Amino acid sequence: MKITGIAVKLGNHINTDxxxxxxxxxxxxVISELTKYVFEDLDPKLKDKLAIGSVIVAGKxxxxxxxxxQAPRVLKAAGVRAIVAESFARIxxxxxxNVGLPTIVVNLEYIRKIKDGDSLTIDLIEGRVFDNELGIDTKVSPYPKFILDIINDGGIAEYYxxxxxxxxDGKLL
Amino acid sequence: MSTIVEKILAKKSGKNSTTAGDFVVADIDVVFAHDGTALLAIESMQELGINKVFDPNKVVFFIDHAAPSPSPQISNIHLAMRKFAKQQGIKLFDVGSGICHQVLPEEGYVKPGSVIVGADSHSVTHGAFNAFAIGVGSTDAALAMATGKLWFKVPETVKVIVDGELRKYVMAKDLILNVLSIIKADGLTYEAVEYHGSCIKNMGVDGRMTIANMAVEMGAKASPMELNEPTELWLKQRIDVIEPVKADKDAKYYDEFFIDASKLEPLVAVPPNVDNVKPVREVEGLEVDQVFIGSCTNGRIEDILTAVKILEGKKVRVRCVVIPASRRIYMDAIKKGYVEKLVRAGCTVGPPTCGPCIGAHMGLLGEGEVAISTSNRNFTGRMGASSSKIFLASAATAAATALEGKLVDPRKYGEKL
Structure with a gap:
């Protein structure tokens, strides 16, 4: 499963508020209504950058x-195809x-190299992130199989x- | 050699033991959602095509985030929740009952050793009662509501040992802000935290809930504490069987921290991050527009009493909104005469609700306004305008600040009492 999008760089501790x-x-x-206000307190212009089919690249x-x-749902509806970050809050x-938005943990060194506006390709199965402008890639730990299956189907509801x-169901993970 | 979380998750997933890193599917004892998350959970259940909750006695709804409703749109959410609750035969705590994290244990839903899943990040609060209590999103809540089960990765546990006694007008809030300043906002991501030491052993229920509540501000998954005497007494008034879970002496912890509570002083978390913690004295004199005493972090009787001690017979200089966390606390504060004293001092005492903490209603901030709040998050724009600022502090610091209209160290007032 490969995803391509334009990098939108953000900082550390991007909270759900x-x-x-x-x-x-x-x-x-209503998610489509809420999408208008995505990142409003951070930078109201971000929503246009997200809309073109983006990959958010953030810190910890x-x-x-x-x-x-609503946070991941709004991001997905706003045009975000995946999020690459140094770390994610667990919820x-x-x-x-659950909503089928890929989140990929990448080392800080690589995150620093990615520039805002770079085209990125993420291979979820192989566990790799490519920066198509810089021609560099990095290995990331792939999802456990059952999570990859959920993401592949676009969320747990679609899977079910x-x-x-x-x-x-009926087995150990 | 297991931690509290490893033991609870082993029991609830039908295993002899679990170790950090294991994936398990555990039985859920209680799942709850509120008016910020329940509608999406109902919709998620519909999306799954499952139309019955697994056990009506184990699913609970709360109308607490915007209660009473500030808008027709929110009223419609409340209507949908009531309709679903009636259809499913589940308990719904309606407007005026109080904040989920206060009402759930008060009404006897929280048992030691249980697995509690709440569609709210501060669900970790119930760790104060020795439960494995975690916050989830609406779809996970829907899965728990529909099937009574959820998958978990067993977390590593970090041990925080707090010895010594807190000084007068240094509160549990100051202690947890101190922990935050050491461990930082992402220091416990995917991990659980256990508190040990004499300070925690002797602490009352109110303070323990404050500490467990803010575990999520360090990214923690859960904050299960060993039961102590005051908590056991409190629980005995509400539930019959108490089977506490203790960590083994040789349990493996990912990390350990030591804190001497007797050395702590009043602290504030300076916006926009919860771990940007400073002693009050370093920020003293900051002009304030509003003081808020309430929320699931600090809307309990101990907080209200502390405010009363500082404000009784005096007048506040700035808007001071006090909101008890539950109807029971509200009633208690009325019976003890606290509400009258606060109102006489010029405070606005509101009905139980999350109120301004989440920017829903009851005191939102305008452009550039500064608030001292006893709540748990000082994120940009959370309580109102993007340019407003939220400083997090204890009820003592908040009340003292209300008196002067400027941030002050509450010990100044404590010594006079």
Whole structure:
């Protein structure tokens, strides 16, 4: 499974309030409505950059803060195809798996080399990130098989609809 | 040689033991969601095509994040939650009941050794009662609601040993802010944290909940504490059987930290990061527009009493919003005369709700305004305008600040009492 998108570089500790503020979440919970406010308190112009089919490239602790699943859902709806970061907050990581948004942990050294606007290709099966402008790549640890299966289907709901079972049903992971 | 989490997850997944790194599928004892997350959980269940919850007695809904509703849109969310709860026969704590993390244990849903899944990041709070309690998103909550099971990676555990006694007007909040300043906002990502030491052993339920609550601000998955005497007494008034889970003496910890509580002083977390912690005295004099005392972190009777001690017979100089975390706490504060004292001092005492902490209602900040808040996050724009600022502190620091309209060290007032 390969994903290609344009790098949008962000910093450390990008929290879920920055991704989609609670203020809006308490006005509406319709994802397509919320998408208008993505990263509003960080940089309102970011949403146009995301829309072209993007890969967010961030530092550590991406998605920290609230458990709001609207965060990965809004990012996905806003045009984000994958997120590459030094580390992810755990609830955000799990939510992303469930909604079928790939999150890839990459070493800081490589993240620093990627420039905003670079075209990136991510191979989830092989576990590799390519920067197509710089012509460099890095190995990343691939997802456990059952998570890859969920991502491949576009989220846990799609997986369940297809197999009428969860990947963890009746077996050890 | 197991930690608390390893033991609970072993029991709940039908194994003799588990070790950090194992993947398990565990039985869920309680799953809950609130008006910020329940609708999406209901929709996720529908998306899965599963139309019955696994056990109506183990699924709980709360209307607490925007309660009473500040808008017709939110009212519609509340309506959808009530409809689902009625259809499914599940308990829903409606407007005015209080914040999920306060009400759940108060109403006897939290048992030592249990697995609790909440569609809210501060679900780690229930670790104060020796539960493996974790925050999840709406789809994970939906999976738990639908099947009563969820997969987990057994986390490593970090041990924090806190010895010594907190000094007067240095509160559990100052202790956890100190821990945050050491471990940092991503220091416990994917890990659990256990607190040990005499300070935690002697601490009351209110303070323990504050400490467990903010584990997620370090990225922690869970914050299960060993039961102590005050917590056991508190639980005995609410549940029949108590089977606490202790860590083995030779349990393996990923890391260990030591803190001497007697050396701590009042602290604030300076925006926009929770781990940007400074002594109050270094920021003293900062002009403040609003003080908020409440939330799942510090909306309990100990916090309200502390505010009363500082504010009684005086007048606040800035807006001071006080919101008890639950109806029970509200009633207690009324009976003990605290509410009257706070209102006389010029505070606005609101009904139980998450309120301004999540920017929902009841005191949002305008452009450039500065708040001292006893809540748990000081993220940009969380309580209102993007240019507003949130400083996190204890109820003592917040109350003292309300008196002067400037950030002050509460010990100044403590010594006079």
């Amino acid at each position: 920055l991704i989609i503020s609670g203020k809006h979440k308490y006005r509406t919970q 602790n991406f998605g920290c803060g609230s458990s709001r699943e 955000f990581f799990r939510n992303s798996v 609809k297809r197999f009428n079972a969860f990947p963890w």
